[in-house]
Amino acid sequence: MSSPLTAGTPLTVGNGRVKEARKLSRRSVRTERRLFLADGPKAVEGALTVEGCVVEVFATPAALEQHADLLGSTDVTLVDERALASLSDSVSPAGVVAVCRHFDAPLEHVVTASPRLLVICADVRDPGNAGTVIRTADAAGADAVVLAGQSVDAYNPKTVRGTVGSLFHLPFAIAPDPAVAVRAAQARGLRVLAADGAGDVDLFEADLTGPTAWLFGNEAWGLPDDLAALADARVAIPIHGRAESLNLSTAAAVCLYATARAHRATT
Incomplete structure (x- = not known):
């Protein structure tokens, strides 16, 4: 993951990492990889409290600025608006999505x-x-x-x-x-x-x-x-x-x- 200070050019919808993350919209892929998407600041905030849960955080530049208190100490991969929208099933994406590990207990x-x-x-x-x-x-x-x-x-x-x-x-x-x-x-x-x-x-x-x-x-x-x-x-x-x-x-x-x-x- 890139540091928010050196994130560089936002990734686009065609980027390989974005494409792989997008596959987690399918239950079969989530089950096979034991990964899922946490969409929005509340979900990402919760995921960050679970040790080892978060694999990668994607955010738009605007969301990174808006949610600086949440994301300021976290490595963030910048993506553009279209790429972020492709990772969210929300009508109005909040600009931040995390790839997370499954953490259910037996x-x-x-x-x-x-x-x-x-x-x-x-x-x-x-x-x-x-x-x-x-x-x-x-x-x-x-x-x-x-x-x-x-x-x-x-x-x-x-x-x-x-x-x-x-x-x-x-x-x-x-x-x-x-x-x-x-x-x-x-x-x-x-x-x-x-x-x-x-x-x-x-x-x-x-x-x-x-x-x-x-x-x-x-x-x-x-x-x-x-x-x-x-x-x-x-x-x-x-x-x-x-x-x-x-x-x-x-x-x-x-x-x-x-x-x-x-x-x-x-x-």
């Missing part, structure tokens, strides 16, 4: 850290929803997040951007089988609560004081019965108006903050 490491508040997402497909749930988990003080089953790639650019940096703030694991994640949490003494609109336990009457793992399902069809049956309880958020239901990210926010409040009341 499931067993996440659960053996004795979390008091864990989030398990089962088959959450929408990158924006996944990003918002991770951001909400971070805000509520959760200890870790597990993306399980056929959930969206955590390193999808829209997911990374949707976390607004929170992806880099708390441990997360990727688990192929949601049932394994549920049982692993239970084995470590967490009470697994399935968020289920048809649940028989009212969220605001539930005991949320102990170590808790929330299990959230797919945006469209929720949790499969066999998976929800593994939980210690099925918990419903009461609907007082005429809305049919709450969307996934809103439901997650209500459940996580109710649990965070209960935890803080007992400490």
